[in-house]
Amino acid sequence: MSEVENKQDNNATEPAAEEPIPGLIKSDGLINDFDSQLEVMQSDPNSPLYSVKSFDELGLKPELLKGVYAMGYNKPSKIQETALPVIINSNENLIAQSQSGTGKTAAFTLGMLNTVDTNLNAPQAICFSPTKELALQIFEVISNIGKFSSIKPLLYIPEVDLPNKIENQIIIGTPGKLFDGITRRKILTKHVKMIVLDEADFIVASRGMQQQIGSIKQFLPQNTKVCLFSATFSLGVDQLISAMVPDPKVSLRIKRLDLSVDKIHQYYIDCDSESNKAIILSDIYGYISVGQSIVFAHTIETAKKLAEMMRADGHSISLLYGKDLSTEERFKQIKDFKEGRTKVLITTNVLARGIDILQVSLVINYDIPLDENSRPDPVSYLHRVGRVGRFGRSGVAISFVHDESSKKKLNAISEHLGRQIKELKSTEIESLDGILKGLKDLTPLAK
Numbered sequence: 001m002s003e004v005e006n007k008q009d010n011n012a013t014e015p016a017a018e019e020p021i022p023g024l025i026k027s028d029g030l031i032n033d034f035d036s037q038l039e040v041m042q043s044d045p046n047s048p049l050y051s052v053k054s055f056d057e058l059g060l061k062p063e064l065l066k067g068v069y070a071m072g073y074n075k076p077s078k079i080q081e082t083a084l085p086v087i088i089n090s091n092e093n094l095i096a097q098s099q100s101g102t103g104k105t106a107a108f109t110l111g112m113l114n115t116v117d118t119n120l121n122a123p124q125a126i127c128f129s130p131t132k133e134l135a136l137q138i139f140e141v142i143s144n145i146g147k148f149s150s151i152k153p154l155l156y157i158p159e160v161d162l163p164n165k166i167e168n169q170i171i172i173g174t175p176g177k178l179f180d181g182i183t184r185r186k187i188l189t190k191h192v193k194m195i196v197l198d199e200a201d202f203i204v205a206s207r208g209m210q211q212q213i214g215s216i217k218q219f220l221p222q223n224t225k226v227c228l229f230s231a232t233f234s235l236g237v238d239q240l241i242s243a244m245v246p247d248p249k250v251s252l253r254i255k256r257l258d259l260s261v262d263k264i265h266q267y268y269i270d271c272d273s274e275s276n277k278a279i280i281l282s283d284i285y286g287y288i289s290v291g292q293s294i295v296f297a298h299t300i301e302t303a304k305k306l307a308e309m310m311r312a313d314g315h316s317i318s319l320l321y322g323k324d325l326s327t328e329e330r331f332k333q334i335k336d337f338k339e340g341r342t343k344v345l346i347t348t349n350v351l352a353r354g355i356d357i358l359q360v361s362l363v364i365n366y367d368i369p370l371d372e373n374s375r376p377d378p379v380s381y382l383h384r385v386g387r388v389g390r391f392g393r394s395g396v397a398i399s400f401v402h403d404e405s406s407k408k409k410l411n412a413i414s415e416h417l418g419r420q421i422k423e424l425k426s427t428e429i430e431s432l433d434g435i436l437k438g439l440k441d442l443t444p445l446a447k
């Protein structure tokens with residue numbers, strides 16, 4: 001069966017040690033001071049990383065502030081500066097949108113941690129994540145930022161059992177498991193003060209997950225604060241969202257044309273034929289020597305075939321898809337990649353959202369992202385390419401096209417996003433290593 005993973009299914013990870021980021025390496029080979037570049041970006045009012053306040057002014061508890069600084073964060077980003085006061089100081093529901101990689105996860109994890117009463121050993125904040133990998137990543141961010149507090153989060157995903165008595169104040173899980181735990185009253189909800197939906201547009205657009213969350217709401221205290229976070233909220237989900245979250249405070253909402261992260265160089269390669277795509281992929285990896293990369297394929301079959309080919313070429317590969325792989329295997333694949341044991345991660349859309357691996361400098365759309373009806377999917381495109389360009393870093397995204405139909409589809413995505421995607425000729429592939437190192441740029445940054 002040809003399995004198309006247009007949707008993320010049920011179901012990443014620890015912040016990897018920061019490595020030199022390609023694109024921030026000067027031509028003399030010395031590494032630019034990323035902190036000083038970040039400082040410049042954070043002083044630009046047009047940047048999503050800009051803020052006027054410091055973390056000290058956001059009303060965080062001292063032990064959390066200590067955690068923030070231990071993470072190496074100096075200043076909040078715009079979304080952190082605007083969302084955190086709403087979560088901390090008001091009872092309002094919240095919709096928060098900002099480009100991928102601009103610190104939404106840190107915003108809502110700090111919000112949950114700050115909301116918890118540490119003298120009460122019962123669930124008080126619940127976070128819904130559409131995938132296991134993302135749930136694990138959020139769990140790890142909470143554990144890290146919260147390491148100076150007594151709060152211990154609980155991860156509840158498939159193949160994990162609940163303890164008999166839940167004393168954890170924060171639970172992070174996939175909607176199906178949380179639905180099960182809450183409706184069977186294994187997770188007591190009477191002290192719950194807030195719920196967070198990460199990748200909220202995806203969750204509400206997915207009928208199964210939406211129903212699960214709808215049912216859970218009946219079990220929550222009436223004044224439970226609902227916070228929705230995502231890089232994308234398309235018009236199609238607006239109505240679903242207003243049904244789920246009446247009268248929300250909107251902390252940041254971005255225009256469609258501003259959704260794309262400026263520092264991602266976006267290219268396409270015309271491969272001429274479907275069969276040439278694998279050859280071009282192999283060529284690319286023959287030339288590039290730096291960084292880690294993610295290759296997105298449309299089907300599990302294609303992902304498996306590419307992994308086999310790349311392994312035969314001698315590359316170290318992680319292969320991750322949603323169906324038929326155990327949680328343990330999925331976590332192993334991504335851990336190997338995050339810890340640098342593999343250089344290339346080949347995956348389906350299951351990993352398009354949220355996964356944060358700073359050393360990834362290249363994303364390849366082996367297949368153009370399509371929605372369930374095989375139409376071009378700009379939202380998936382944005383999330384996929386957003387795996388690079390994290391918090392002000394630069395990166396490269398390349399989409400393969402091979403015929404008139406795929407060209408039209410990519411064009412539709414480019415037009416929808418108001419972004420030019422420049423051609424990289426197949427004869428120019430050898431320049432990619434230079435682009436990735438930031439040594440030379442074939443074309444100006446795609447706007």
Ligand SMILES: Nc1ncnc2c1ncn2[C@@H]1O[C@H](COP(=O)(O)OP(=O)(O)OP(=O)(O)O)[C@@H](O)[C@H]1O
Nearest residue numbers: 073075076100101102103104105106231354356391
């Ligand atoms: N204030 C900050 N200063 C420096 N780095 C930060 C700050 N906030 C977050 N980061 C780092 O920036 C990276 C991206 O953050 P995060 O994963 O929270 O983005 P996101 O907006 O949730 O992304 P996505 O839309 O892909 O889910 C992470 O590695 C995180 O540790």
